[in-house]
Amino acid sequence: MAQKPSIPKGTRDFNPQDVAKRNYIFSTIRSAFETFGFQPIETPSFENSSTLMGKYGEEGDRLIFKILNSGDYLKDLRSDIKESYVFSLIFTEIIDSIERLIRIDKDLFSYEEHINGALELYKNITPVEKELLLLYFKENKEDIFSLFTTEINDAGVFSQVIVRKRNLIIDIYNRYLNKEEIFYLPRATKKISEKALRYDLTVPFARYVVQHQNEIDFPFKRYQIQPVWRADRPQKGRFREFFQCDADVVGSNSLWQEVEFVQLYDAVFTALGLHGVTIKINNRKILSGIAEVIGAQDKLIDFTVALDKLDKIGEEKVKEEMLGKGIPQSGIDKLQPLFSLSGDFGAQVTELKSILETSEEGRQGIEELEFINKGIEALGLKTATLQLDVTLARGLNYYTGAIFEVAAPEGVKMGSIGGGGRYDDLTGIFGLKDMSGVGISFGLDRIALVLEQLNLFPETITNTVKVMFINFGEAEAMASMKAIKVLRENDISAELFPDKKKTVKQFNYANKRNIPFVVLVGESELADNTYTLKNMASSAQETITLDALIFALK
Template sequence: MAQKPSIPKGTRDFNPEQVAKRNYIFNAIRGAFETFGFQPIETPSFENSDTLMGKYGDEGDRLIFKILNSGDYLAKANEEAYSEKDSNKLISSISEKALRYDLTVPFARYVVQHQNDIEFPFKRYQIQPVWRADRPQKGRFREFYQCDADVVGSGSLWQEVEFIQLYDTVFSALKLEGVTIKINNRKILSGIAEVIGASDKLIDFTVALDKLDKIGEDKVKEEMRAKGISEAGIIKLQPLFTLSGSFESQIDSLKTILSTSEEGKKGIEELAFIDNAISELGLTTANLQLDVTLARGLNYYTGAIFEVSAPETVKMGSIGGGGRYDDLTGIFGMPNMSGVGISFGLDRIYLVLEELDLFPETVSKNVEVLFINFGDKEALFSLKAIKQLRLNGINAELYPDASKMKKQMNHANKRNIPFVVLVGEEEMSSNSYTLKNMLKGEQDNVTLETLIAEIKKS
């Protein structure tokens, strides 16, 4: 007996209803992207390894799926690494490509490669799957979609302001209230590292700090000590662990903490600018919150850092994030190209909408009317009507086989098709149709015009 097939952990199949719901989210995000002036691009699902490696820090590099070279990949393997079973040394000789980890680094590669064909500032959006060799858990998958929007070629802080509005626009369209847009600035993190005497350990410091809401203050301090950050420096950090209050009051506190750091002061100025603009413009459903522990363990953010949290009633990780990455394209030989972007986590947004029952009932609407098949003559007559229904924007289909009436009606019930049309000899001779409302159990003999009107009215 053949073994039942399965799919890899961290991946999923999607049934028609789930695909319809995902498309509902896609359409809301895509519509907002285009309203804000972003243009679509697409990049390959896999990139050259050297395009991706080293761009996400040590933790990110470990989560990149490597692709074995085609053919006899061991023929050119590093023999010394192979004999020593050193996978880190071996991988570069047997794998030259990798599945993309996110959409931002491939976008940076795209900009550099096509720079002569791009009009800057360039606003692009991209909706494609990415892959991460992560441990699967609720809301975390190995294959998932990202929905990104980026602007390159402008250092203006008005872009950050627009991205906050973009987040708000999408979540308003999805009727998702209580979303929190957390913001920080990498310059503030650099300033803090400078003040505590740990500038040479900035990445270690930020990676640990970013885990505060996940593992707690004591574990964060423990990790910092393990990374070589002094006890005196950790003591100086204490005000950050309890920093709270309004955006403005936290800014005031930071001015005191970072009074000796020029880099930190620049970060404060940038955050204050963004906060003032958003206060004037207002947000519809989202809340903007300053979070100085927000670090996001990626190497490329240089200015603003965003992370979006679901409503507190839902236990879920971040549903979006991003930031400014002034130096990213410089890695690919194109210096002085400022960029900023954000990403929506489609799969987590889906789970949040599902848990809060926010998907509209009509989102899964598929076929609205099924024509019963009584034979070839009746089928051809029905298909002529179906053609007219489709031209009027009605989803309609003919049951393919002239099966028993009960089987065809059961098929309509199982698929939740609201209307069924019966066409026999009598209907054909009078050029009419028997329309049955499956919900009410009522049926009536109608003309094609009335048939179209009744279904549209429902």
Template sequence: MAQKPSIPKGTRDFSPSEVAKRNFIIQSIREQFEKFGFQPIETPSFENSDTLMGKYGEEGDRLIFKILNSGDFLKKANEEAYNEKDSLKITPSISEKALRYDLTVPFARYVVQHRNEIDFPFKRYQIQPVWRADRPQKGRFREFFQCDADVVGSDSLWQEVEFVQLYDAVFTSLGLNGVTIKINNRKVLSGFAEVIGESDKLIDFTVALDKLDKIGEEGVKKEMQEKGISSEALQKIQRVFDLKGTFSEKIQVLKDILETSEVGKKGIEELEFINTAINDLQLGTASLDLDVTLARGLNYYTGAIFEVSAPAGVAMGSIGGGGRYDDLTGIFGMSGVSGVGISFGLDRIYLVLEELDLFPETVARNVKALFINFGQKESLYCLKAIKQLRNAGIAAELYPEEAKMKKQMNHANKREIPFVVLAGGEEMEAGKFTLKNMKSGEQSSVSIEQLMNELL
């Protein structure tokens, strides 16, 4: 007996209705990207290994899917590493390419490679799949789509303001109201480390601070002390752990805490600029909140840091994030190109919309009317009408076989096709059609013009 087929862990098949729902999200995001002036690009699904390796840290490198060289890949293998069974040493000699881990590094490579063709500032968006050899869990897969938008070649804070508006526009268009756009600034985090005299422990400090909502104040302080940060140092920023109130109220507390830090004050200034602009411009359904514990992507973010959380009551991680980076293209030898970008978590957004039952009923319907098959003459009569409907932009199809009426009707019901069209001898003689509404059960005799108007 043949073994039942399966797919790799962390990957998924998508049914027609699931694909329709995903396309609904992608189309909503794409429409807003283009309204904001972003241009689409695409990059290959795999890159040269040296393009990707070393750009995501040790953990990221481990999660990159490597592609074996074609042909007899062991022929060029590092013999010493092969004999020692050292997988890390042997990999570069048997794998010259790898599946892309994200869209950011390929974008940086694209900018450097095409710098003479690009007009800066360059606003690009990219919606493509990426792959990570991660442990699969809810909302985390090994193959998934990223939806990114970036601006490179400008250090203007108006770009950050636009990205806050872009987040708001996308989630409003999806009907996902009540999302929170959290913002912080790398310079503020650097200011905290400077004020407590631990600038050399910035990463340790912020990694621990980022866990405040998960392990609580005592857990964070314990982790920081284990990294060598004294309790006296932590006392200097105690108010950070208790920070509450409006955006403006939090800013006032930060000004007191960071009054001796020039880099910290610069970060506050940038946050104030963004908040003041957003207050004047006003958001639709989202809200902007200052979260000083936010420290995602600290290895390359240099200014604003964004993270978007789902509406209250939905148990889901972030559904978007991004930030300002001052020298991302520097990894490919092109320094001094500032940029800022954000990403939308397609799969997590899908789960949130599903949980809140926010997908429109019509999203999964791709056929408006099914024509019943009564025989060859009737089918030809129907196909002429179907051709006119399709030319008018109406999706319609003929049941392919002359099956029993009940079977054809059940087929329409299972596919949730809203209308059925019948054309037998009487209808053909009169040049008419019988249109049946599958929800109400109502039937009416219509001409092709009336049929078209009803379906439109």
């Protein structure tokens, strides 16, 4: 029976039209990146797990796709699992044996018989089981052998000892099952995964900077357009495999970089025809200041992760999550003004100043936001709007200053189509201190969905071939191929229909491919060394020379 073809959830196939549309977005973003002075780099699709883990917060770490090590590493693991199963069975047999001893009538008690049986049981356990038992009893200063060889003549005393030993073994067994104590065997220490697919492009970029720091001129402006992977729950606009388009600057503390990134967002979305996007901005120092004011400094990540969900789950659910994370009700009450902030950028900043007047870090965050806003007001934006959003947290561990998130135009139901921020200490985790960085990302797949929804893709981008030659036979095909070679040398995309089929079928094929022009080279054209060019949209056609054909198709 043939296997039904399928792909993993959260992934997609792209047809030629989809790819053309995506390439249009890539080209637009790449052009803007280079206009703003960014240089391209690429990094591997997977990194060492240690590079990625612990950089995205608890929620992010759970979404990292881990890669199993190659080779038959499972062989030893299967053996360990099998022996662990036998180990559990041997514990059960020991417990059953002791319980039988306790139930034996004292008058019929045969000490030697049961001790010999228990001793034989111990001798037959596997080395793995023996090692586990010895590890436990070494810790408890007990001799495993004495469990079965204690010489007690009095049956009553013996029964008491057996009960104590039975409880001790049950304790070992339960602790083993509940993983309260993990007994590592030499083989079991072999790792099954040491690599992972990259979760984003920022952390690999930080690794790249540290690893190549002696080859880089700082400040270093790079852009990167590559796929990333996240073990997320697939839904509209959220995929497990998707492209990110990132631009970052490292080696500069200047807030002019943030001003430029706001302009870069504006330039790209204007070029794509996506007018009316909102560039939301916040500052992690403001969030830290708020956490300080409400007495939750030690729960900053829990606080920001919950606050970041305000637009998704609402005020009450956010408060419930904060309470669940141990943030006191008195502190949550102090947050109430945040849930009702309104007005323009300046009005919200004024309200924040009153909340954060006791926090030095919070005041610094406000000053940075004011600098960025002042720069944008002076320079202006083409079609985007800059908006302060104090609930914006993005839930990531590494942002330390400005935080960005881009929302689609009003009326379009879609998650963020871009985001980023400043990460002063990201490279520090790889050993390079005092290297400030700031960057933004474009969500290609969501941008494509928005452009599709608003019908903003130019009609011409899906025309992969400009002209197709009809195949009338071997001689005509050879003449067509010679002309096609010349057209291609003049940067005109052209092709020959490969098979000699009915002319109507060849024309239908050109229509389905949205090929705008068709050339006919029949007997008369072959004799006159001419070409009949047909416009598929208007049905107009003319017979012309090769030079004229080139001119017409340019």
